Amino acid sequence: MSSSTPNPRKRGAATMPISGHERKRAKLQDARTIAIQSTEQALKTGELDVPAFIKSREFEIEALQSAMKSSKESSNKRAFQIVPRDMRRRTASHNVKRVPKRLRPRATREMQSDNTPTVSARRRKPSGSLRSRKETARKLQTMAKKKDITAQILAKISGGRRTENVLRQPPRAQTKFRKRQKHKTWLPTHVWHAKRSKMVVRWRFAVAETPTDKCYRVAHRASGMRGCIAWDESYYSTIMLRGKERDIKEVMNALCPKDENPMSKKVVAGTRASDTFIYRAGGYPLGLIAPVNIVWCVPEDPEDHREERMRKLLIRVHPSAFLELWEVLLPTTKPFKVTVEDLRYEIGSIEITGPDATNSLLAALNPVDATDGDSPSGIWRNLRGLTNPSSLPLGACLSFNVIDPRLRDPPRLSEDKRKFEEIQETVFKVASTWPIDRTQPPSSLFSREARAAAVKSQSSQKKINKRKGEAVPGEYPSPLPTDPRIPIVLLATRRSYAEKGGSGAIGSWTVLLPWKWVQPVWYSIIHSGSNVKFGGLDELRQISYESSKRHFPDDFPGTKAGVVEELRKGVERKEWWDKRPKGKRVEWGSVKVGNKKGEVGDGFVCDWAYLLEGKNIEITQGDDSMELPTDATKSTEDTVPSGTTAFMSMTESIGDTISMPTAEPEVSIENPKYSMDIDKPPPNLPVISSSIPTFFKDTSMATAISPPMPTSQQSHIWAIPSNVIRYILAAPNSSLPKPLTTLHPRILSAGVFPIKLVLPQRGTPTPRARIYSLPTNNPALKAKWKAVMSQKSRGKRPGKATELPDTPGEEDLIGFVTTGDFNLREGRGAGVGALSWQKVFGRGKKMGGAVGRACIVRDVGSGIGRLAYWEVID
Numbered sequence: 001m002s003s004s005t006p007n008p009r010k011r012g013a014a015t016m017p018i019s020g021h022e023r024k025r026a027k028l029q030d031a032r033t034i035a036i037q038s039t040e041q042a043l044k045t046g047e048l049d050v051p052a053f054i055k056s057r058e059f060e061i062e063a064l065q066s067a068m069k070s071s072k073e074s075s076n077k078r079a080f081q082i083v084p085r086d087m088r089r090r091t092a093s094h095n096v097k098r099v100p101k102r103l104r105p106r107a108t109r110e111m112q113s114d115n116t117p118t119v120s121a122r123r124r125k126p127s128g129s130l131r132s133r134k135e136t137a138r139k140l141q142t143m144a145k146k147k148d149i150t151a152q153i154l155a156k157i158s159g160g161r162r163t164e165n166v167l168r169q170p171p172r173a174q175t176k177f178r179k180r181q182k183h184k185t186w187l188p189t190h191v192w193h194a195k196r197s198k199m200v201v202r203w204r205f206a207v208a209e210t211p212t213d214k215c216y217r218v219a220h221r222a223s224g225m226r227g228c229i230a231w232d233e234s235y236y237s238t239i240m241l242r243g244k245e246r247d248i249k250e251v252m253n254a255l256c257p258k259d260e261n262p263m264s265k266k267v268v269a270g271t272r273a274s275d276t277f278i279y280r281a282g283g284y285p286l287g288l289i290a291p292v293n294i295v296w297c298v299p300e301d302p303e304d305h306r307e308e309r310m311r312k313l314l315i316r317v318h319p320s321a322f323l324e325l326w327e328v329l330l331p332t333t334k335p336f337k338v339t340v341e342d343l344r345y346e347i348g349s350i351e352i353t354g355p356d357a358t359n360s361l362l363a364a365l366n367p368v369d370a371t372d373g374d375s376p377s378g379i380w381r382n383l384r385g386l387t388n389p390s391s392l393p394l395g396a397c398l399s400f401n402v403i404d405p406r407l408r409d410p411p412r413l414s415e416d417k418r419k420f421e422e423i424q425e426t427v428f429k430v431a432s433t434w435p436i437d438r439t440q441p442p443s444s445l446f447s448r449e450a451r452a453a454a455v456k457s458q459s460s461q462k463k464i465n466k467r468k469g470e471a472v473p474g475e476y477p478s479p480l481p482t483d484p485r486i487p488i489v490l491l492a493t494r495r496s497y498a499e500k501g502g503s504g505a506i507g508s509w510t511v512l513l514p515w516k517w518v519q520p521v522w523y524s525i526i527h528s529g530s531n532v533k534f535g536g537l538d539e540l541r542q543i544s545y546e547s548s549k550r551h552f553p554d555d556f557p558g559t560k561a562g563v564v565e566e567l568r569k570g571v572e573r574k575e576w577w578d579k580r581p582k583g584k585r586v587e588w589g590s591v592k593v594g595n596k597k598g599e600v601g602d603g604f605v606c607d608w609a610y611l612l613e614g615k616n617i618e619i620t621q622g623d624d625s626m627e628l629p630t631d632a633t634k635s636t637e638d639t640v641p642s643g644t645t646a647f648m649s650m651t652e653s654i655g656d657t658i659s660m661p662t663a664e665p666e667v668s669i670e671n672p673k674y675s676m677d678i679d680k681p682p683p684n685l686p687v688i689s690s691s692i693p694t695f696f697k698d699t700s701m702a703t704a705i706s707p708p709m710p711t712s713q714q715s716h717i718w719a720i721p722s723n724v725i726r727y728i729l730a731a732p733n734s735s736l737p738k739p740l741t742t743l744h745p746r747i748l749s750a751g752v753f754p755i756k757l758v759l760p761q762r763g764t765p766t767p768r769a770r771i772y773s774l775p776t777n778n779p780a781l782k783a784k785w786k787a788v789m790s791q792k793s794r795g796k797r798p799g800k801a802t803e804l805p806d807t808p809g810e811e812d813l814i815g816f817v818t819t820g821d822f823n824l825r826e827g828r829g830a831g832v833g834a835l836s837w838q839k840v841f842g843r844g845k846k847m848g849g850a851v852g853r854a855c856i857v858r859d860v861g862s863g864i865g866r867l868a869y870w871e872v873i874d
Contacts, residue, residue, distance in 0.1 A: 031070040035063040079107035140175040163448075164242075164339040165330060171345050171515070181206075188348060188518035189232045197536055203319035205235040208536035219539040220546065220824040224506050227531030228354025231540055233510075234518050237322035238347045239315040239329065240446070243338035246307035251333050252294075254281045259723060262294040270298035271437045272395035273491045277721075278317070278325060281332045285739040286747070288559050288719045289328065290321035291552055293510070295397065295489065297446040312446045316349070316512075320553050320561035346451065348518035351493075352525065353508035353543065355387040360532055361490075361509055363411040364524035368401045368485050374435035376400040380490075382430050384416060385423040389492040390507035393434050396492035399443035401485040405524035406464045408476050412528075444487035445512060455516045457484040486521075488513045495547045505547045505825075545832055546825040548756050548873055555818045555832050557608055558719025558752050566818075570605035577604070586861040593863055594806045603860050606768050606816035608717050611836055612750050720753040720837055725872045728841065749838040755870040757817065757831040757857060761788075763866035764829035765820030765857050771833060772856040772865065773840070775808040788867050789854060807858050807865035814839035817857065831857070835870065 037060060042053035079099055096107045110116075173181045180186075184206050193199065197208040222229040241248055249263060255278050256262060262274030274294045280287030297312040317325050322344075329340050352360065362384055367377035377400045389396075405411065416423065444450035467477040489512040495505035513521060526532055535543075544551040553561035577585055588599040601607030720740075727737050735741070740748060757765060775782040784805035820831030856865040 031067070034060075034067045036060050078110055079103040137176055140178070144175055163341055166342065167326070168342040168344050168346070185345070187232055187234045188515060189234075189522045192519075192522070193232070193534075193536075196534070200537070202537070203235060205319065207235055208232075208534075210536040210538040211534065215533070215535070215539065216542065217824065218533060219535055219542055222354050222531070222533045223543050223546075224354070224825065226355060227529075227533060228352055228357040228360055229533045229535050229539065229543075230350060230352040230357075230360075230522075230525055231535050232348075232518065232522060233351050234348035234515065235319050236349055237317050237319050238343040238349075238512075239317065239322075239326070240341040240343055241313040241315065241329075241333065241338050242341065243310065243333070243336065244308055245311040247333075247336035247338050248311055248313055249307075250336055251329075251338055252313075254332055255279060255328070257284050257721065262296075266437060267294070267395065268296055269302070269437075269440075270296040270442075271397060271440045272393070273397045274395055275493070278315075280328050285721055285724070286718050286743075288556075289325050290317050290556075290559060290561060292317045292325075293491065295491070295512075298399075298440050298442045300442055314343075314446070314512075318552050318561065320565065321559070324560055346515050347445065347512055348515045349513070350511045350518065350522060350525065351508055351540075352511075353389075353506060355506065356529060356531055357509055358383055358386040358389065359413060360525055360528040361511070363413045363528040364405050364521060365402045365488065365511075366405070366408060368403055374439045376436060376440060379430055379436055382426050384413070384427075385420075386427050386431075388506045389509055390494040390505065391427075392431050392492045392494075392507075394494055396434070396436070397440070398436060398490040399440065399445065399488070401444060401487050403479065404459070404464070404484055404486070405520050406461070407467070407479075407483075409468075409524065410527050411524045443489055444485070445489050445514075447487075450485075450487050451514045454484045454486050454514055457482060458516060459484075486513060486517050495549060541819065542821075545819050545821065545830075546823055548830075548832070550754055550832060550873065551819065555754065555834075556719065557606060557816075557818065557834050558717055563717070566605050570602070573604045588861070591861055591863060593858070594809055596809070599860065600770055600810045600813055603768070606818060606833075608752070608816070611813055611815070612717060612838070716750060718747075718751055719834075720751040722754060722872050722874050725753045729872070749842060751837040752815070752834040753837060754832070754834050754873050755815070756873045757820070757833060757855070757868045757870050758826075759829040759831075759857065759866055759868045761867055762829075763857070764822045765817045765831035765866075765868070766859050767817060767820055768860040769817035769820055769831065769833075770813055770858045770860065771815040771817065771835065771868075771870075772808040772812045772858065773814050774812075774854060774856070776812055778808070781805055781808065785854075785856065785867065804864060804866070807863060808856060814855065829866075831868075832873070 037056040042049045042056060082103070083099060096104045096111065099107050170181075170185045173186070177186070184201050184204055186206050187193070190199075190206055193208040194206075197211045199206050200209040201207075219229055221227065241251065245268075249268075252262060256276050257279065262268075262276050264272070264274070266272040267274045276292060276294060278289050278292045279285075280289065293314075293316040295314040295316070297314075299309060299311060301309075315325070326340070326342070333340055362380070365380075367380060369375075370377055370381070372378045372381070376398050380398055380400065386392075418426075444454075471477040491510040491512070493508045493510060495507050511521070526534065541551045541554060544555075550556060553559060553565045556562035557566065586603065588603045590597060591599045591603075593600060601610035724737050724739060728734075757771070759765065774785055788805065815833055815835035817831040817833040819833075820829070822828070823830040853869050853871065855868050855870055857868045858865040
């Protein structure tokens with residue numbers, strides 16, 4: 001043995017490290033070792049000592065039993081250790097009710113054998129803090145009873161609360177949760193999500209941002225490969241228009257573009273839904289508010305084709321743009337005597353996508369009148385086996401009533417003995433004929449009485465459990481005449497890839513239903529199968545990004561909601577940057593971009609003010625304030641980062657970009673203390689608002705409804721419709737299309753249009769990445785980048801930092817990336833962003849061919865640029 005190698009037999013020698021596998025193996029061998037005794041002592045002088053021999057055998061039998069027991073226990077796991085990974089807790093609980101029912105007897109035996117004290121919630125003696133909480137709860141319950149009596153007295157007064165043209169108040173929270181919802185509202189599934197995901201406050205709602213488990217690849221697989229993924233989208237706002245059909249059409253003609261107007265025959269008939277964009281009255285192509293879903297109610301008498309009949313229309317919009325749309329609808333509908341009703345907190349929604357989405361909904365949603373044939377309930381049953389809702393007709397819509405999903409818990413689909421070919425043939429036949437267009441009845445979801453009846457007849461979980469216990473084992477409880485009839489509307493959303501040659505992406509189902517029934521339906525969907533996952537805001541943004549679809553409001557920089565969202569993110573990034581030590585954060589002044597130092601624009605945001613020359617951008621405080629994160633309680637000067645560039649320091653040049661509300665919103669007499677306008681931030685929170693679209697005096701907008709012209713003569717950032725850009729790219733030598741010819745050149749120069757970036761070589765763009773065109777003032781550098789393009793065409797793949805040319809100068813900056821990451825669907829880096837009209841088309845460029853659409857993407861804080869190609873998306 002060499003002198004350098006330690007001898008493990010010597011005392012004090014260094015022990016050799018062993019691996020975890022070796023330790024586990026040694027433990028198992030030690031547990032399986034059986035101790036024995038020699039028989040020499042029982043044999044003395046050739047004679048057998050019977051007592052000694054029996055004692056020795058007794059020792060060996062006990063050692064054998066002990067070895068068998070220790071071997072069995074060493075290889076097994078405790079009940080708390082075999083819980084599925086997504087249900088495990090960080091530490092084992094002393095309450096056996098914390099484990100699944102099938103493991104509770106085993107956990108009880110293990111705790112009794114180890115003398116571990118079990119905990120019972122009923123017998124546990126309350127601690128000091130618990131006693132204080134119970135006492136506070138009793139006091140609040142007493143106060144609530146008094147207020148309930150006051151509310152009953154007020155309810156008897158004639159002239160109930162108006163619902164038309166009035167914002168709805170948030171629902172009254174439970175007593176024990178009321179303090180937690182002081183400045184926000186919980187969704188119906190909040191408690192379920194709070195245990196499994198990270199919660200954030202957005203748009204005055206507590207919503208799930210992302211699950212606690214790693215889920216980027218899980219969400220990708222569930223949305224397109226196997227399983228499905230669901231979201232609780234009850235934070236979406238729903239508005240109802242009620243009036244004569246002719247008047248409602250006039251209102252929608254003023255708000256929606258003509259080429260995407262939801263006035264087709266089938267949409268107006270109520271058999272199809274429409275996904276479109278909504279603008280300020282008479283403002284197209286300026287004044288984009290948000291993308292919306294529009295659903296008409298089927299008329300009571302389909303044979304009556306008069307435009308004087310009363311009709312109803314639902315508009316579903318993102319909460320960040322709700323107040324802006326509400327303030328546009330009120331003056332627009334007033335001349336036509338069309339009433340506007342706020343249905344927030346009354347109609348909720350659930351979205352689910354993936355190959356198993358349809359089967360999961362079929363297991364959870366059972367029609368009340370389960371009939372066959374061409375009725376909506378019969379067609380719904382025939383959709384079993386549908387893996388892609390995009391294969392249904394565009395805007396497919398189903399409306400019927402379903403039973404209480406708790407009566408069929410756990411939800412399971414009945415066994416289908418048909419062959420796979422027969423199932424697919426049935427689905428294809430239904431999708432090709434789609435008899436719903438002639439058999440769709442009026443939906444009860446549009447009726448306030450039907451929604452109230454469904455909520456009022458909702459049974460408690462205790463009664464449901466009693467009925468299930470009294471039913472025959474293995475069968476569901478028999479229906480009763482008093483069971484609720486839950487009205488729902490199913491919308492099939494179609495997705496498609498933006499790149500050429502890409503097949504249609506898997507669509508999604510959107511379920512509209514009463515707010516109080518969202519939680520039972522959600523539980524039923526989640527328990528309908530093992531492959532049902534749930535997502536948050538990050539997963540919703542990821543699925544939209546992988547489908548080459550913009551996500552509102554993150555990818556809409558030309559809207560007020562998009563500007564506010566980008567500024568909110570910039571504030572968060574600035575706060576995170578300030579907390580980092582100087583040696584571990586990006587110093588924007590030291591970033592080398594080409595031959596210069598210093599980041600282009602503000603590194604915390606997509607600095608559109610810098611790109612479009614800040615003097616032409618206007619962001620002012622309007623009447624409809626939008627909030628920053630509600631946890632920010634600092635003053636405005638402490639919240640807004642100092643030293644940033646034009647986009648985040650517009651308060652210095654404009655004045656009132658960020659301000660504080662002066663007073664509390666008015667409180668209704670019905671809820672004297674807990675009423676609160678959900679869209680108006682409380683007085684101790686900073687707010688941010690961007691201006692409404694401004695117009696020039698020489699702008700001619702021929703429309704029946706014209707908004708008041710503001711006195712300001714400054715332009716603003718606005719979104720150019722994608723179909724206009726496609727027309728220009730298809731005919732680069734023709735004149736501008738009509739929507740753009742009526743605009744002032746100064747307004748046109750502030751327009752942006754959405755694009756998708758594809759990186760053919762290495763690299764993954766990140767949000768806020770800068771997009772450059774090929775160098776215009778440096779022919780040598782442009783030739784180098786063209787050489788990189790030619791290498792790609794020859795099959796080579798350069799991409800190392802040493803092989804790439806320098807990044808162009810800031811004069812070639814044309815846009816920003818709003819969402820970027822590695823696209824798992826395409827297997828390469830991709831991004832969604834926007835480009836400036838003035839920078840791309842304002843120089844008389846011809847965009848034909850690959851050179852015209854080639855660009856260079858540089859991540860913020862980095863000096864390395866990557867080659868990319870852009871294409872227009874919707």
